[in-house]
Amino acid sequence: MSALDAWELPTSCGIWCWYSNATAAFVPWLSQSSVPHEQLIEQNRRFDAALENMNQGLCMFDADRRLLVWNKRYLEIFGLEADQLHVGMSQRQIIEILVGLGRYAAGTTVDALSEGTRTSLIEGQATSILRELADGRTVSATHRAMSGGGWVATFEDVTERRRNEDRITYMARxxxxxxxxxxxxxxxxxxxxxxxxxxxxxxxxxxxxxxxxxxxxxxxxxxxxxxxxxxxxxxxxxxxxxxxxxxxxxxxxxxxxxxxxxxxxxxxxxxxxxxxxxxxxxxxxxxxxxxxxxxxxxxxxxxxxxxxxxxxxxxxxxxxxxxxxxxxxxxEPQMDESARARLNLERELREALTNERFEVHYQPLVKLSSNDVTGVEALVRWRHAERGLVSPAVFIPIAEETGLIVPLGEWVLRRACEDAKRWPAHVGVAVNVSAHQLRQRNFATMVFSILSESGLDPSRLELEITESVLLEETDANLETLHVLRSFGIRIAMDDFGTGYSSISYLRRFPFDKIKIDRSFVREIGEKPEAAAIIRAIIGLGQSLNMTTLVEGIETDIQRNAVLSEGAHEMQGFLFSPPRPAQEVDALFKVEHSKNKVA
Missing domain, CATH: 3.30.70.270 (Reverse transcriptase/Diguanylate cyclase domain)
Structure with a gap:
């Protein structure tokens, strides 16, 4: 039976109708109404269908806060049986039932729930209140006042939406x-x-x-x-x-x-x-x-x-x-000062690159057995307007970190190839290449372009790389090195012996030259193991058919020591410090005249 069974209304005053699933509404109509009875029934049927297919629970209360209408979804949300509600019961009675059944979260009182509804209705516009249920769900209750008194309350289970919102908020943080x-x-x-x-x-x-x-x-x-x-x-x-x-x-x-x-x-x-x-x-x-x-x-x-x-x-x-x-x-506070100084230096470095305030100096590579110059290593120098020549140890790390090493390295390579073109055909030029440069997809193309523009024979160019180049993106870098070497360019491993995997890389790539780091040379005569390490590296290079060059030779003792161990070449202040291009030009002119006289 309908929840309207308790209402005794004379049919002469109007009609009343009830809806399935314990949904009821009181719809007064004058008996003199011109609307046909069949149309009224159809309208009520549609109203019933709309109520029962709502995603939200609904309750309607009159001006005396008594229940007029509710739907099935309302019962489902709060876990109520159909016979627990009836038309005419007060809103407070409904709340007492829900609290008594433990439907709301612990600590929720009848007075607090009633006051929440009253407050929302006073505000004069539809207001939503979140209600926490005992089973962990969250229900949004919205109250809309009706003209003439009373209100409509809708209830929506927003648990999943709240969880999604909370998850989005959590993920954002x-x-x-x-x-x-x-x-x-x-x-x-x-x-x-x-x-x-x-x-x-x-x-x-x-x-x-x-x-x-x-x-x-x-x-x-x-x-x-x-x-x-x-x-x-x-x-x-x-x-x-x-x-x-x-x-x-x-x-x-x-x-x-x-x-x-x-x-x-x-x-x-x-x-x-x-x-x-x-x-x-x-x-x-x-x-x-x-x-x-x-x-x-x-x-x-x-x-x-x-x-x-x-x-x-x-x-x-x-x-x-x-x-x-x-x-x-x-x-420490000076770290902040150093950081500011570094930023200033970075800015000046960019300006110097734009205005080409760099120079390339060259240090000879000397054949140990004859003392002949077989090549030179190109070393970039920054001529600062106030600081004078800035050490590469100062600006190269900044260039590496900022990516400026890519355009700077290209500039050095171009200048070195142009300078080398003036020197004797047997003199090669070695240019350092950083991991940042080799990582550029067009690196090999750029090298070929510079060689073509300068007219330098590819066999006279030697690219020096450190172990760090191979530590990053090994396969791609090795492929680029193979392409360069197939073009006739020589590849040397610089600072050999200072990294973790130098020997393993000799197995993966056929280097033309090994440059033994200067740190081993400094200890010759002081530590017996230094000479033993140099001997082992030279022997390794010979077995792999690679030229061995020892860096940092500053004394005759050091030169004689590495010569006796079988090294092929040396580089260091004993023969010459790095020199500007014009001084290297003069050096080769002197050598040429001597050979001509001989």
Whole structure:
């Protein structure tokens, strides 16, 4: 039976009708109405269908707050049986039933729910109120006042939508790979911690950067790299206490926000984090080892924005990586001054490149058995208007980091080929190539173009690369080197013996020359093992049919020592320091005249 059964209405006053599924409505109509009875029934049928197919639960109350209409969806949302509601019951009675059945979250009272409805209706417009249910769902209740009194209340289960919104909000503030807070959340947490200082405690900001991560990523693939980052995140979280924030800034950079009583505590944390992250990893059967560097800064009494602290900690991190990695450095004010000076130098470097304020000096490569010059190495110099000649050790790292090494390297190569074209045909020219240059897809094409423009025979050009070139994108770089060598260009490995895998790369690429690093030469006569290492490298080069050149020869003792071990060539101040192009021109003119007289 319908919930309207309790209403006794004379048919002379109008008609009443009830709807299936315990949905009821009172629809008064005058008996004199001109609308045919059949049309009324059809309209009521449509109204019934609309109510029963709503996605929202619905209740209608009159001006006395008594129930007139409800639908099936309302019963489903709140888990009510059809006979628990009836027309004419008050809204408070319904709320009492729901609270008594434990439908609302713990602590929800009848008075609070009633007051929420009253307040929303006073505001004069449809207002939604979120109701938390005991089973974890969230229901949005909207109240719309009707003219003449009463209101319509609709109820929508928004649990899934709320979860999706919460998930979107969470994802916007967290790193998808590691589930750590991201950059945006880090700033919120940091500013919050600064805004609520603790007596006797400072906020320590630690900027962390993984060492050798790129080698793992490139060598084993991004899947292993991602797995490694997740493992690093887990280790960092294990090493900190509750209330400490560990965030990922992107790439292989992390940040830790940690309250400490003094700098020693922050340093102890940095050591612990570095040790934990640097321990070996077992990833899908692979043993992986990396390291980590850290920069530390402590907040002061006036600090209220974490942005500056992050910048300072990053400067300290940069210093730690410059000092050899695998360690930490504490921010000092002069680091900020150094950073500004570096930015100025970068700006001036760009201007110098635009205005071609660079020079190429050349250091002779000498055949040990005859003391003849077989070639020269091109070394770039920056002639600064105020500083004079700026050391390459100062500006080359900046050029590498900013990418300026690509246009600068092209300029040096072009100038070296043009200069070499003036010298005797047996004299080659060696030009250093960085990993950034070789990474350019058009590098080989650019080299061929310069050779064509200058008219220099490709066999007279020697490109020197360091191990770092092969550590990055090995297959692509090796392919480029093979293309260059097939064109007649010679390829030399520079600074041999200072890297991790020099010997393994000799197996993968047939270098024409090995340049033994000067660090081994300095110790000849002081450490017996220095001569033994040089002997081994020279023997290796001979067995692979590669020319061996020893760098940094400054004394006759050093020259005689490497000559006795079988080295082919030398380079160093004993014969000549790097010289401007015009002095090299004069050198070859002198040699030419001597040969002519002979």
């Amino acid at each position: 967290h790193d998808a790979l590691t589930d750590l807070p991201n950059r945006m959340a880090l700033h919120e947490f940091g500013n919050g911690m600064l805004g609520q200082p603790m007596p006797g405690r400072s906020l320590a900001v630690l900027c962390l950067d993984l060492d050798r991560f790129k080698l793992v990523n490139d060598g084993f693939g991004h899947a292993v790299g991602d797995q490694l980052l997740r493992c690093v995140a887990q280790r960092l979280q294990r090493e900190v206490r509750e209330g400490t924030t560990v965030a990922r800034m992107g790439g292989d950079e992390f940040v830790v926000l940690h309250r400490v009583k003094d700098l020693k505590a922050a340093e102890a944390l940095a050591r612990r984090l570095i040790a934990s992250v640097s321990a070996p990893y077992e990833l899908d059967g692979l043993r992986v080892e990396i390291g980590m560097s850290a920069g530390i800064v402590l907040s002061g009494e006036m600090d209220r924005d974490v942005t500056q602290l992050l910048q300072n900690a990053d400067l300290a991190l940069y210093q730690a990586k410059s000092d050899g990695r695998g360690t930490f450095r504490v921010f």
